[in-house]
Amino acid sequence: MIDLYCSASRRTAPIVDVGPRVYVVLPDAAHGGEDGVRRFATEGVRRAADTIRGRVVGAIGKRVLSVDLVPTSRAEADRAMRVLLGQDTGYDVAQLDDIRAHANLLELLDVLRERPHLQEGRLEPLITGDNQRGRVLLETLRAYLDHFGDVTQASRALQVHPNTFRYRLGRIAKVTGLRLDDPAERIMTTLQPQLIT
DSSP states (O other), rough: OOHHHHHTOOOOOOOETTTTTEEOOOGGGGGTTTHHHHHHHHHHHHHHHHHHHHHOEEEOOOSSSGGGGGHHHHHHHHHHHHHHHOOSSOOSSSGGGSSHHHHHHHHHHHHHOOOOOGGOOTTHHHHHHHHHHHHHHHHHHHHHHHHHTTHHHHHHHHTTTTTHHHHHHHHHHHHHOOOTSSHHHHHHOOOOOOOOG
């Protein structure tokens, strides 16, 4: 399908089909520069999605000046693709710069998974204790952190009364000894739940 799209667009480009992924190498100077490459990818993704009647995403690697640097561009596109396939970023087509924070976070989580001692923390009682209660408290903590400590917004996101939300925060502090006023503890507390999802 991509080769037909390239032909219809009068674009000559090497195409490599690797399982569910298709790589296209475009000379951007011949295709309207970086904006033209993005338009080309966006239209290709739209057509492919229409054809298969499903979600298709496109990742654009960085512009390189020689053929021997194409693997570097591909590696960047693969990092962006990993994010697009695993998270709702609001993008169907993206360059790594569009979603770099998400890509960096995924790699940081990979490092934490490889080193079990870095996964240890104050959330252990919530993770290993009563599963239902622990899940509710973890969900509460995530909402609190996701909304920068704004109890009103966080409780609204979970559809619970703010007083219920505050009670849960109190339970979290009592069960874990967590101190959310400590920046280092807050960062690690933000990362730890993502390792168990």
